[in-house]
Amino acid sequence: MTYAARRPPLPVAERWFDVCEVGDGITRITEPHVHPYVRSNAWLICGSTGHLLVDTGLGVGRLADELAGLLDRPVIAVATHSHFDHFGGLGEFAERAAHRDDGAVIETAEDYVTLRAATYPAALVDEFEAAGEPVPDLLIDALPGSAFDLDGFRTPPVGITRWLADGDQIDLGDRSFLVLHSPGHSPGSICLWEARSGALVSGDVLVDGEPLLDQLPRSSPADFAGSLRQLADLPLRTVYGGHGPVFGRNRAHEIIADYLAGAST
Numbered sequence: 001m002t003y004a005a006r007r008p009p010l011p012v013a014e015r016w017f018d019v020c021e022v023g024d025g026i027t028r029i030t031e032p033h034v035h036p037y038v039r040s041n042a043w044l045i046c047g048s049t050g051h052l053l054v055d056t057g058l059g060v061g062r063l064a065d066e067l068a069g070l071l072d073r074p075v076i077a078v079a080t081h082s083h084f085d086h087f088g089g090l091g092e093f094a095e096r097a098a099h100r101d102d103g104a105v106i107e108t109a110e111d112y113v114t115l116r117a118a119t120y121p122a123a124l125v126d127e128f129e130a131a132g133e134p135v136p137d138l139l140i141d142a143l144p145g146s147a148f149d150l151d152g153f154r155t156p157p158v159g160i161t162r163w164l165a166d167g168d169q170i171d172l173g174d175r176s177f178l179v180l181h182s183p184g185h186s187p188g189s190i191c192l193w194e195a196r197s198g199a200l201v202s203g204d205v206l207v208d209g210e211p212l213l214d215q216l217p218r219s220s221p222a223d224f225a226g227s228l229r230q231l232a233d234l235p236l237r238t239v240y241g242g243h244g245p246v247f248g249r250n251r252a253h254e255i256i257a258d259y260l261a262g263a264s265t
Contacts, residue, residue: 010138010140010141010142010143010150011142011143012142012143012144012145012146013033013142013143013144016031016033016060016061016062016066016144017029017030017031017057017061017063017066018030018031018032019066019067022240022246024197024199024238025045025046025047025175026043026044026045026046026199026240027043027044027045027046027070028041028042028043028240028246029041029042029043029044029057029063029066029067030042030057031057031058031060031061033140033141033142034057034058034060034085034139034140035136035138035139035140035141037128037131037133037136038058038084038085038113038139039085039243040055040057040058040085040086040242040243041055041240041241041242041243041244042054042055042056042057042063042089043055043201043240044067044070045172045175045177045201046070046073046172047073047171047172047173047174047175048172048173048174048175049073049074049171049172049173049174050073050074050075050076050171050172050173051070051071051073051074051075051076051172052075052076052078052170052172052175052177052192053067053075053076053077053078053093054078054080054192054201054203054240055078055079055080055086055087055203055242056077056079056086056087056088056089056090056092056093057085057086057088057089058084058085058088058089058113058139058155059084059087059088059089059090059091059155059156060088060115060140060144060148060153061089061144062089062092062144063089063092064089064092064093074095075093075094075095076093076095076096076097076162076170077089077090077092077093077095077096077097078096078097078098078164078170078190078192079096079097079098079102079106080189080190080191080192080201080202080203080204080205080242081098081099081102081185081186081188081189081190081203081204082098082102082103082105082106082110082111082186082188082218083111083186083204083216084109084111084112084113084124084155085113086203086204086242087106087155087158088113088155088156090106090158091156091157091158091159094161095161095162096158096159096160096161096162097160097161097162097163097164097170098160098163098164098188098190099163099164099165099179099181099188099189099190100163100164100165100188101181101183101186101187101188102186102187102188102189103160103163103188105186105218106157106158106160107157107158107159107160108157109154109155109156109157109158111123111155112154112155112157113139113154113155114153114154115138115139115140115150115151115153116137116138116150116151117135117136117137117138119151120135123217126216126217127213127216127217130213130215130216131211131213164179164190165179165181166179166180166181166190167179170192175194175196176194176196177192177193177194177201178192178193178194178195179191179192180192180193180230180231182202182203182205182227182230182231183220183223183224183226183227184205184214184219184220184221184222184223184224184225184226184227184228185203185204185205185212185213185214185216185219185224186204186216186218186219187218187220187223189203189204189205189227190203191203191205191206191231193234195235197237197238198234198235198236198237198238198249199237199238199239199240200231200234200236200238200239200240200252201240202231202239202240202241202242203241203242204241204242204243205224205227205228205231205242206228206231206239206241206252206255206256207241207242207243207244207255208239208241208244208245208247208251208255209243209244209245210243210244212224212228212255212259221263224259224263225259225260225263228256228259228260229256229260231252231256232252232253232256235249236248236249236252236253237249239251239252
């Protein structure tokens with residue numbers, strides 16, 4: 001008897017995404033039925049002439065459909081880096097941006113995922129082991145719809161329409177975000193910085209509540225340390241990480257100091 005035959009069928013979720021406004025025109029989108037290790041934050045930032053969507057989750061549910069009522073202006077969807085839990089839904093949007101150093105992985109879905117342990121790519125198993133996490137049997141505990149193909153799902157490759165580089169600006173009319181190339185977690189990791197508000201959208205470069213992962217395939221601890229030193233110099237007020245809670249300047253400096261102390265030993 002196969003594993004799939006032994007396991008009871010998954011329920012269909014009433015709603016796949018959790019959407020919550022966190023203030024200052026910023027909305028957080030998460031996937032509560034996704035395993036916590038790969039349950040990333042997506043951030044929708046509203047501007048007067050356009051919207052910025054930072055990261056797009058696993059790609060299991062239809063993010064564009066969920067956000068349809070909020071997307072009343074042109075949208076640029078940005079992948080902060082090339083790990084599958086951050087770019088799965090990127091292809092649902094017409095304008096898609098990322099840093100070129102992670103572009104090949106996104107455009108080929110080299111860092112792809114399947115949802116059953118028996119078919120996980122080796123790189124995913126390596127990630128769980130590097131993070132000290134047990135490898136789960138499934139990455140989801142419900143289905144986004146009754147017709148969803150659990151066994152057939154694989155992170156979709158997606159073409160990038162705009163390549164971002166350090167120092168680029170993303171203009172939303174009354175808001176503007178500066179692209180900061182922040183390698184270490186991956187070669188093409190980026191953060192987005194709004195000087196006016198002191199907001200940093202940090203991807204997986206700076207997160208609270210879990211370790212900063214620098215031992216994954218394509219990670220670089222030396223680059224990670226350099227990127228964090230640069231972020232420490234910013235007049236931060238609020239950090240919107242790729243996982244976990246929103247946090248402030250003091251907590252950001254604690255996380256950075258803890259990492260750099262470990263890196264120097």
